[in-house]
Amino acid sequence: MKPTVRIATARTPDGGEMELFKHDRDFLIKINGQELMSSRQHESELELARLGCAHLVGHMSPGVLIGGLGLGYTLYQVLDMLSSSTHVVVGELLSAVVEWNREFLGELNGRLLEDERVDLKTGDIVTIISRSRSKFDAILLDIDNGPNAMTNSANRRLYCYEGVMACRYALRKQGCLAVWSVEPSKKFERLLTGCGFHVRRFRVPAYKGSKSEFRFVWVASENKAILPPGGGELRKLVRGESKKSHRVS
Template structure:
């Protein structure tokens, strides 16, 4: 049995240790000894692109922003869905992740960074989004662990109200925002709704045939642009209850 080999390491922006391992044909990224990415669990990264770019099938020259390169699965799936005139901007904060994709991980996805339709921007994805206005037909976000950030606290900026509004401004009218997460988050769903989006939540497998799930939200100002299926979050409403009704509750018609 082949051992797991450490082939590269670096430091995340907050000083955490990131290590790339290889075992046979599989690759693993670990953060401070915890699993961060696994090339065997790729289905949810592919689903992020499929769901977020589904509305682009009739577009001649769509423009897509991907926040977070990872192991390149979302980028490859996006490129496969676009025509020859499509463009993809990839924002990646950690320089080593880019170099690992070029030196080691490109074999997983037919070297997507070498595709002429790809523009790579190194830096904070929040800064990249904030600089843009009505530029992208779709924005796909796979940063850290989702709304519950694992790598750097700065990533929380992206998942708050200000980050959501920045994404909305960076989208063309009726464009789609798609966001990957390891876990569900009703709080984030409500922030998307409060930010003026129609939203659907999709539970997707971590890998084909796996019982482990991940989550993708797709949001748009135009509800017809959302993929079919999924679940719609309920709008939160504050219930106003008078003092009199709290003291003297009235039975409802079912007698409950």
């Protein structure tokens, strides 16, 4: 039996310890001993791209922002499904994650960061989004564990009213915001609809074929017609309506 080997370490902005492990052909990242992501469970990261970019298939030159590089699966899926003239901005807070992708993770999905369609930006994703106005056709967010941030407490700014509205302003009129989460959140769903989005919630398998482990992806747009089919539809909050009366249909 092959051992699990720690091959790299780094510090998070909150001072936590981030570790990269390898077991045979699989890679695992932990934060303070708690699993953050694993190559054994990456189906939901692929689904984030499929759901968030479904409306862009066949478009000539779409612009996509990916918040969170991770192990590269979402980026891989975006590059695979969209045109050769797609422009993909990848925002990653942790420089160590970028270095690990370049040095260790090429065998997972190829050398994605060398693709000419990719524009890598290291830094705070909230800053990147706030400086973008009507720039993207899709924004795909896989930051921390979703609305309940684990790696960096500052990431919670992305999942508050100001963060969601910044995403809305950064999208073009026919754009979609897709958000990955390890668990459901009624509070975040109310926030999305309260910010003027039509929303669908998807429960997706953590790994291909899984019938017991799931993750969640919300896809939101001002244009209901371009949302992907399926999932659970959340009724948009209308002006003057109490958030307490909001129900999921």
